[in-house]
Amino acid sequence: MRRLLCTSLIAGVLLGSSGQALAASPPAYRQEVVVAGSPFQGVHGLVVADSGHLLAGNLLGQSVHSIDLSSGAVSTLVGPPRGGADDLTVGPDGSLYWTGFFSGQLMRRSPKGETRVIARDLPGLNSLAFRRDGRLYVTQLGRGDALWEVDPRGEKKPRQILAGPGFLNGFEFGPDDRLYGPLLLKGQVVRVDVDTGKIEVVAGGFMMPTAVNFDASREHLFVVDAVRGELVRVRVATGEKKVVAQLPTGLDNLAVGPDDRVYVSNMVDNDIRVVNPADGSVRSVVAARLSAPSGLAVAPDDADEQLYVADVYALRRVGGRDGKIAQTTRVLSTPMVFPMHVSLGPKHVVLSSAYLGSLQVLDRATGAILRTIPNANGVQGALELADGTLLVAEATTGRLVKIDTAEPAGVTVLTEGLKGPVGLVADVAGQEPGVYVTEVRSGRVTRVRLSDGAKRTVAKGLRAPEGIARHPDGGLIVAEVGRKRLVRIDPATGRSTVLASKLRIGLPESEGLPPGYLPTGVAVGRSGTIYVSSDLDSALYRFVPVP
Structure with a gap:
């Protein structure tokens, strides 16, 4: 057992509720x-920043972190209280964007390190993603239930796209410019036309799908099911499903690297694991107890x-x-x-x-x-x-x-x-x-x-x-x-x-x-x-x- 010396020794409390001495001498x-x-207080959103680093959101710890994938070393990019990220992404200009579930604020950190609020008053702000044309979309979940378009520069007011879709969580845009994401309350992965608001079901039968990401071919979606602890691959054209890896329950988010390895966060275990979908093998990136x-x-x-x-x-x-x-x-x-x-x-x-x-x-x-x-x-x-x-x-x-x-x-x-x-x-x-x-x-x-x-x-x-x-x-x-x-x-x-x-x-x-x-x-x-x-x-x- 590793021991640390207490930073100060005690002087005793002299009297108790009865008025008699509690201790003969100061203990x-x-x-x-x-x-x-652990460096996290429950890890959530993930994004692959480059070939060697992963970015992670730490909602309760109010911080955004960078993980060196070769060593597992964790550093803090944005500290508390401004960094309370449920999900995060990198914009076309290299700016980092993240959602504040409790604060209801959407944050932006420029490549120069300048941090500011670009949207407010969206309680339960949860997931976000950019479309290919640079338009930014965010969802509310839990404390709200809606999909919004937000100006990445914060100069225009957010525009609501959908109300009450059923808790749209971690999503990504596909090659057809449609939004693909899970509906928590319906156990489905859906396709959303953000221009018309039309929703189509891609695959169903999940217990609690929390996030999706495309693989390198853009023909399949990787989906995490929090209740079953499964990483599932879905063929977009047919909805066919295959379990790639069995993980502990409590999965929250995922990110796919250029080599198709899938990084998965688990908020219950407060850890990040990487899955090789070719053989289903799983390796720890950051662990906690x-x-x-x-x-x-x-x-x-x-x-x-x-x-x-x-x-x-x-x-x-x-x-x-x-x-x-x-x-x-x-x-x-x-x-x-x-x-x-x-x-x-x-x-x-x-x-x-x-x-x-x-x-x-x-x-x-x-x-x-x-x-x-x-x-x-x-x-x-x-x-x-x-x-x-x-x-x-x-x-x-x-x-x-x-x-x-x-x-x-x-x-x-x-x-x-x-x-x-x-x-x-x-x-x-x-x-x-x-x-x-x-x-x-x-x-x-x-x-x-x-x-x-x-x-x-x-x-x-x-x-x-x-x-x-x-x-x-x-x-x-x-x-x-x-x-x-x-x-x-x-x-x-x-x-x-x-x-x-x-x-x-x-x-x-x-x-x-x-x-x-x-x-x-x-x-x-x-x-x-x-x-x-x-x-x-x-x-x-x-x-x-x-x-």
Whole structure:
């Protein structure tokens, strides 16, 4: 196991909620790697820039990268927050164009390195491609459903071509100047005449086709099916299909090189692989073990300290001591919806996600999804109370709400006026059960009484606190993302102590995202080991008490 020295040693928290000493002497911690990181936070759009380099979009990481195909080395072309690319392409003049799914902006970077917005107000902006005559087309998906023509220079307003085609995703223009692309909602690959809006089906029977590209002959399309994990070759003239390679589920996009090798991105596995269609062989280009680790949870009675990791594109079980990934429930191939927070109850796992706005309750023993509850208010932390009610932090509205067990679910506001609530941890030991909540906008940790929603400030003066967990001795462990450090807070006095600094946490905020969007998760095992997720590194770290 590779170990890193913690960048700062700890001074201890002196008093706990009972007013008694929490520790006889200030503890120190040793920082270690549980799961090593990746340059991406889920990789998406791809384009072959030249014979030796591949360009890749990193939506959650808000960056555009270049990959050296000979070495696999990854460099950043456009960093956060402007580089949040779902898909990308290179224009006739060599400019790089990419789509901002969350920001609703279309970006252009000239060969001189000048970056600017050329279209706005298109939420869910997803795929893009140039026609041979230099006209540029983009689609909305998820947060919209439309095909647009956009001026590559940004001097004219976008013009809508199609409304509601059925989620037209990664597409390309063919030799006949028709647009070829997949319709996610219909399981089809279609041909679109962008001048008339006419749609024709080329091939059907896919589960979830996410992108297409032509081969060198321009007679076949390569198609990736996210649910089946298949790379399929389609003869355009007849619609005949052949599976070229079987890959893991979660495929997002592809690019075809001049030698007909197919580069495929997988957002669930956060990797890029290259397929030789001549023999179906597959080789890794860039590999990873986690995608975008955010919320963390560990059962307080688990001696092995198995971590539940909300990895955005999957819910994973990771050994806190050995880093082994034992269980994975993946999005797209299951009904799971992009988990960003996770909490544990005796029988259930609760997930919440601001990505597509939902909460989910899973059976802890089997992993089966029992309930899915829509919530578009920037849902962050969520807890299950003893009676099965869900307590949910809405970062956009500033509320804590209770969601009952009925179908359809009823919603009751417990309290409001919070400034970007993100992390939640229960406090049920006293006579007045409550919950501690981090407020990323106000820099506070607030206790909210469950009986009536009364609020009490526990600590203030923090900068962007996100993840929060309860230490076995009663202290609160908080990821203070704005200062890139881990702090410990005495819930009785509010006194805070820095545990570690200069942490690799804290992607910058981006337009179109709720407060604390990709949260830094914190969990504490029964041994007192503190676990922290890194959004910058897509890694998982632990802080082990030094005897």
